[in-house]
Amino acid sequence: MKRFFRGINQDYSNYQLSILVVFRVMIGWHFLYEGITKILNPNWTSVGYLLDSGGLFSGFFKFIAASPELLKLVDFINIYGLTAIGLGLILGLFTQLFTLGGMLLLAFYYLSHPPIIGFNYAIPSEGNYLFVNKTLIEMAGLWVLYLFPTSMKIGLDTFIFKVKN
């Protein structure tokens, strides 16, 4: 547990704390809105995205797309996982857990469409990427947030973990 919350006793300046929280809320906002749009669209499915996969792991992602049961599960994880992670990051609730969850999802997105030489995707992108894309940067951002946690100071984790004792 201590390790999991490593850094809670770190003293940030108010300036540092504020920027870290703004960063946390912004990534949370991105996740939450992705989740909400999927909840609002009853026809949404990850199948097109999965079938568009390229690179070393594309076989794995296409395998998921081909199996109706797995696809259902993956759709569920995407819709409600994104929403829950978004809420967790914004509210500062079980933040470390959701931060890791977010990194895991982003890792899958990155590996399904790696910006490596020789692969082009049907999913449109608004910039030019080589090896590093915004998914990877967002993942690194979550990593930073994991190592510099803020929810015990600003967020609902303040109550949960203090009340426990």
Next chain:
Amino acid sequence: MSDKVDNKNSEAGKEGMNRREVLKGLATIPVLGAMAYGAIKKVRFEDNRKSNLKQVVNLSSEDPNMYSYSKSDRQIRIGLIGFGIRGEQLMRAAGFAHPEVIDNLKEASVKNSSDKRYDDYLNQDNLNIVINGVSDVFDYRSERAQLAAANEDREGISGSFLKKAKIYKNWRDLVAADDIDAVIIATPDHWHSKMAIEAARHGKHVYVEKAMTRTIEEAFELKNAIKEANIVFQLGHQGRQTESNLKAREAINKGVIGNVNLIEVCTNRNSPNGAWVYDIHPDANENTIDWQQFEEPCEVKHPFSLERFFRWRCWWDYGTGLSGDLLTHEYDAINQIMDLGIPDSAVASGGVYFYKDKKAGHYINEVREVPDVFQVSFDYKDRDLTLLYSASLASNMERGKMIMGHDGYMDLGNTLNIYADRESTKYSDKIKTGIIKPDLPIYTFIPGRNNVDAVSSPTEQYFAGRGLLYTYRSGKRVDTTHLHIKEWIEAIRESLDTGKTILPSCNINMGFQEAITAHMATIAYREQRTVFWDKENEKIV
């Protein structure tokens, strides 16, 4: 947690949290309010745009119900003439795939779990038919057809088969047989009308492949024979079953794109198979092919030629090239959508521009006669529009069907996109107020959009994109050819049960319009002139 933390927590405990700490703990909650406000506003904006568009393009959301025939359990007894590439496909669509085909589908589904063609095939409706007779002038094919006809259980080559279908050496005996109610004709075009007329005279119902006939005269003869015999006739344009065509028809009828002035339809292929340079079967020779029967309708007889037998589409003696083979599919789709009928005039151009290199395997002894690049312009004076057909058998650039009107245009393949024209009169207010954005479709129709699509070959994709291979009914992927044969079979049942004259979707009237239109294009090309249709006297001038 460590003692140190515990101690610290217990000191600061629940009671010990000061107001400032509580406020900090709750500080980010208002962000959710902002998210909710933004999301609701965005949803309202989109809903508003959609409902405004719905007022403009109000197309039905139900599955199209094309016909409702009686569902009696009467079994229909079929005879098949011609078991080449298309004959085999038709038998498969009717529920009688050759066991080798089943094995290939099965193997493909094992190799690639996203390939669902085997499951799709097993799920295809049973049409309650039996194949009692088969006929082909090539022995290998008639025997193959006999085995396919025995495969009602859709088994692989290891299955057990009871070969019930009789092989007829001459098709005339097949159409005269008492145990046959209906015939499917999938021979070269030069036989179509002769076989269909003879079958109709024997009271057999007829499904014949396109092009309906090889000549203008045959089109008249066949139309008269079918009307006299009062049988159920279906021409093989399976595009009639494509859902997006039906949606497009609804959109045109509701005036969504205004007055249509130009329609462009195309064919693009780029492979020897696509250009009818088919393989010569190793078992084929003068002993296994009844060449005399094959050539019987030809005015000028030719010596035995494997090249002509397998690649007959390349010579005028047997078919009409692009106009009969592929223009007809495109024309029939537009005729289905817009009831165009026969054009007033046709001009054509093109030539044999690619398939003339012997070393590249384009031909063996004789260069083809039919063009591989072909353009036709049909004019409809009463409708104030031109229908343009453009084809290349040596380039794969994909072009959809485009229907252009003053108020909008539609791009039609297996999917349908309708756009408003930025200078439209009808939509000018809505474009000004931003309800309609000319660069975004005002209507999109994607059949089966929630389904996982199977992996298809490029040729299959080509056909699927043009609605010629698959369509969807209630979100389920089905073969359009299967639906087309199914409609014919059900129409036959209805006709036998009620004694009424039944006209299915691609009936003899549609077929007559198709044939005359295609032949006007062929004549325009071969005689290098403008060909006119004299409506009053029903003749070509």
